[in-house]
Amino acid sequence: MSKTVVLGHKNPDTDSITSAIVYAYLKNQVGHEAEAIRLGDVTEETAFALEQFKVEAPRLVTALEQAEQPVILVDHNEFQQSIDGIEDAHILEVVDHHRIANFETADPLYYRAEPVGCTATILLKLFKEHGVEVPQNMAGLMLSAIISDSLLFKSPTCTEQDIKAAKELEAIAGVDAQEYGLNMLKAGADVSSKTIEE
Amino acid sequence: MSKTVVLGHKNPDTDSITSAIVYAYLKNQVGHEAEAIRLGDVTEETAFALEQFKVEAPRLVTALEQAEQPVILVDHNEFQQSIDGIEDAHILEVVDHHRIANFETADPLYYRAEPVGCTATILLKLFKEHGVEVPQNMAGLMLSAIISDSLLFKSPTCTEQDIKAAKELEAIAGVDAQEYGLNMLKAGADVSSKTIEE
Numbered sequence: 001m002s003k004t005v006v007l008g009h010k011n012p013d014t015d016s017i018t019s020a021i022v023y024a025y026l027k028n029q030v031g032h033e034a035e036a037i038r039l040g041d042v043t044e045e046t047a048f049a050l051e052q053f054k055v056e057a058p059r060l061v062t063a064l065e066q067a068e069q070p071v072i073l074v075d076h077n078e079f080q081q082s083i084d085g086i087e088d089a090h091i092l093e094v095v096d097h098h099r100i101a102n103f104e105t106a107d108p109l110y111y112r113a114e115p116v117g118c119t120a121t122i123l124l125k126l127f128k129e130h131g132v133e134v135p136q137n138m139a140g141l142m143l144s145a146i147i148s149d150s151l152l153f154k155s156p157t158c159t160e161q162d163i164k165a166a167k168e169l170e171a172i173a174g175v176d177a178q179e180y181g182l183n184m185l186k187a188g189a190d191v192s193s194k195t196i197e198e
Numbered sequence: 199m200s201k202t203v204v205l206g207h208k209n210p211d212t213d214s215i216t217s218a219i220v221y222a223y224l225k226n227q228v229g230h231e232a233e234a235i236r237l238g239d240v241t242e243e244t245a246f247a248l249e250q251f252k253v254e255a256p257r258l259v260t261a262l263e264q265a266e267q268p269v270i271l272v273d274h275n276e277f278q279q280s281i282d283g284i285e286d287a288h289i290l291e292v293v294d295h296h297r298i299a300n301f302e303t304a305d306p307l308y309y310r311a312e313p314v315g316c317t318a319t320i321l322l323k324l325f326k327e328h329g330v331e332v333p334q335n336m337a338g339l340m341l342s343a344i345i346s347d348s349l350l351f352k353s354p355t356c357t358e359q360d361i362k363a364a365k366e367l368e369a370i371a372g373v374d375a376q377e378y379g380l381n382m383l384k385a386g387a388d389v390s391s392k393t394i395e396e
């Protein structure tokens with residue numbers, strides 16, 4: 001059986017990229033060999049977060065090459081949002097915060113969904129449940145995901161749990177969430193600045 | 199919005215009946231008003247467990263009367279195994295240990311599935327996560343479910359986690375799992391004994 005891959009959805013946002021990285025890290029810490037992959041380009045916003053916390057982008061993989069490939073899905077569950085070939089994969093786990101639809105498995109699995117604003121908020125709970133310490137760079141990536149999905153805590157999907165998680169992560173990451181968050185969101189929105197400067 | 203109902207599958211086994219009772223108890227303890235219901239007759243095996251731990255069977259309800267009824271599913275997720283009218287319900291949560299299929303929701307939800315042998319094994323974790331003490335009768339019901347689903351720890355679906363949970367529950371319930379379990383399974387299997395005695 002080949003190594004488990006951890007992946008977010010197509011057209012990946014910051015939560016999909018960073019949750020794949022962070023959950024693969026956690027799985028490796030608990031002795032389950034896993035590699036984060038991504039299904040598409042890293043956005044400017046996500047690139048800003050990866051650079052800030054000095055973490056490499058996951059490897060780009062757009063289709064599963066073998067049946068029964070062990071996979072873990074984060075930040076999505078619907079097959080049409082997932083990697084090509086997902087129908088033939090062995091889905092070991094899902095960690096997500098969306099409705100469930102267009103999803104099924106042949107076997108029992110670990111499925112953890114919560115009605116919160118961001119996958120990272122659930123991942124922080126999983127670190128605690130496994131008794132694994134959150135390193136500074138992983139905290140920074142989780143904080144970035146919450147800021148991105150919640151538009152700096154302003155989205156109606158943002159819950160008290162997301163805000164509480166972000167406060168904890170802010171302290172570990174060693175950044176000011178408001179200042180860092182504005183710069184990160186600006187990096188994503190700011191296509192014009194380059195044109196003006198250049 | 200009417201009170202949340204907690205329900206197991208059609209043709210309920212011991213796990214479906216007791217997990218509905220136990221999870222409704224836990225929800226009420228954390229301030230979410232909930233009532234266990236059942237979709238069918240209580241088996242002899244389940245009746246033995248309920249009598250042993252002095253707990254009433256849930257109310258029989260076979261169809262949801264109103265759309266958007268808030269429901270929590272335990273021990274199943276597939277709609278064809280669930281209550282009539284489930285397609286129009288508001289599914290708040292699922293706690294289960296089966297594959298996922300023929301299931302979808304309109305909204306984000308709390309979904310907790312783990313690849314273990316019994317729903318009760320997951321429920322014991324939820325008591326701990328919520329910091330709620332397990333009373334003697336609820337421990338007895340959860341132990342009964344694990345014994346039933348695992349055929350007294352002999353089924354290939356029984357995991358180390360189920361055995362560990364059963365040991366903990368045995369101590370709280372104040373029964374010997376082997377002795378009590380054999381009697382419970384016998385009560386379920388033993389249709390002949392009555393005919394002989396009567």
Ligand SMILES: [Mn+2]
Pocket residue numbers: 009013015016075
């Ligand atoms: Mn996303």
Ligand SMILES: [Mn+2]
Pocket residue numbers: 015016075097117118119149
């Ligand atoms: Mn997300």
Ligand SMILES: [Mn+2]
Pocket residue numbers: 207211213214273
């Ligand atoms: Mn069952």
Ligand SMILES: [Mn+2]
Pocket residue numbers: 213214273295315316317347
């Ligand atoms: Mn069961």
